[in-house]
Amino acid sequence: MATTKKTAKTETKSLEDLFLDGLKDLYYAEKKILRALPKMAKGAESEEVTAAFEKHRAETEGQVERLDQVFELFGKSARGKTCPAIDGILEEGSDILEEYKGAPALDAGLVAAAQAVEHYEIARYGTLIAWAEQLGKPEAVELLKATLDEETATDEALSALGEGGVNERALQQAA
Amino acid sequence: MATTKKTAKTETKSLEDLFLDGLKDLYYAEKKILRALPKMAKGAESEEVTAAFEKHRAETEGQVERLDQVFELFGKSARGKTCPAIDGILEEGSDILEEYKGAPALDAGLVAAAQAVEHYEIARYGTLIAWAEQLGKPEAVELLKATLDEETATDEALSALGEGGVNERALQQAA
Numbered sequence: 001m002a003t004t005k006k007t008a009k010t011e012t013k014s015l016e017d018l019f020l021d022g023l024k025d026l027y028y029a030e031k032k033i034l035r036a037l038p039k040m041a042k043g044a045e046s047e048e049v050t051a052a053f054e055k056h057r058a059e060t061e062g063q064v065e066r067l068d069q070v071f072e073l074f075g076k077s078a079r080g081k082t083c084p085a086i087d088g089i090l091e092e093g094s095d096i097l098e099e100y101k102g103a104p105a106l107d108a109g110l111v112a113a114a115q116a117v118e119h120y121e122i123a124r125y126g127t128l129i130a131w132a133e134q135l136g137k138p139e140a141v142e143l144l145k146a147t148l149d150e151e152t153a154t155d156e157a158l159s160a161l162g163e164g165g166v167n168e169r170a171l172q173q174a175a
Numbered sequence: 176m177a178t179t180k181k182t183a184k185t186e187t188k189s190l191e192d193l194f195l196d197g198l199k200d201l202y203y204a205e206k207k208i209l210r211a212l213p214k215m216a217k218g219a220e221s222e223e224v225t226a227a228f229e230k231h232r233a234e235t236e237g238q239v240e241r242l243d244q245v246f247e248l249f250g251k252s253a254r255g256k257t258c259p260a261i262d263g264i265l266e267e268g269s270d271i272l273e274e275y276k277g278a279p280a281l282d283a284g285l286v287a288a289a290q291a292v293e294h295y296e297i298a299r300y301g302t303l304i305a306w307a308e309q310l311g312k313p314e315a316v317e318l319l320k321a322t323l324d325e326e327t328a329t330d331e332a333l334s335a336l337g338e339g340g341v342n343e344r345a346l347q348q349a350a
């Protein structure tokens with residue numbers, strides 16, 4: 001939240017400030033996702049959903065490294081800034097893990113929760129790419145695009161999992 | 176959060192429960208977005224960003240009505256369920272309004288915040304469509320698809336606004 005001290009400076013805040021705030025938001029988000037994915041992988045019923053979360057966990061490590069590099073390109077140390085959006089999105093994933101434990105619909109709910117995470121990242125990386133272009137930072141654009149491509153591919157893979165059997169299995173009533 | 180009482184029932188939870196939980200989540204989200212958009216419209220610097228938020232506010236009213244109809248198709252009364260994800264995403268929009276007030280980058284930040292909202296909705300409507308198909312509810316699918324198309328078009332319109340001048344104006348340093 002803005003403090004009185006911050007407000008005094010707002011009028012000089014330009015696109016680079018906005019970009020760096022967004023970068024810190026994503027840095028916090030990626031690190032939090034890195035901690036959440038093993039819990040989701042462990043909680044999933046089916047091997048294919050577990051494998052999808054484990055694969056994305058490994059990818060996320062590389063995405064954090066790319067963010068480190070983008071901070072460097074802007075001459076800044078990498079650091080996060082609390083991101084209430086990802087906190088809320090991941091909280092919904094934890095709720096699914098608790099409320100659907102042992103239920104036929106658990107994996108369908110986990111896949112959906114992961115897609116909400118992916119879409120948040122797709123929105124934020126898309127924005128940061130547009131801003132990095134405007135700021136004349138082509139190397140940052142390339143790094144961010146590499147991650148955006150991975151997030152988009154992950155979202156598509158999750159849709160395919162849902163439609164490829166996970167949603168159908170969720171239809172079953174438990175015995 | 177799951178309570179002990181809820182846990183006792185989890186094992187019977189199937190895809191329809193998950194669908195209805197998701198519907199309540201979106202109902203809460205749309206109603207909250209309906210209250211947030213006028214503040215964002217009023218806070219924006221440029222007429223074009225204000226107009227985009229006002230247009231989407233009008234659209235959102237229709238989206239709430241479609242959700243009412245989907246609840247009816249499932250024989251349920253429309254009601255919301257607190258959605259920490261949209262709470263967090265909208266909190267980030269409020270922070271932009273405060274922290275960038277009077278700054279050249281304000282509108283670029285607001286457009287980005289609105290795109291995060293759209294992407295959350297795109298993820299959730301996409302999921303509900305897949306589940307409604309699986310549940311054999313073609314009328315619900317049609318209603319949800321009509322809204323998904325609007326959300327996707329809004330996201331694209333916001334990207335075009337950003338790239339069509341809003342991001343460039345954010346580059347200016349205030350005098």
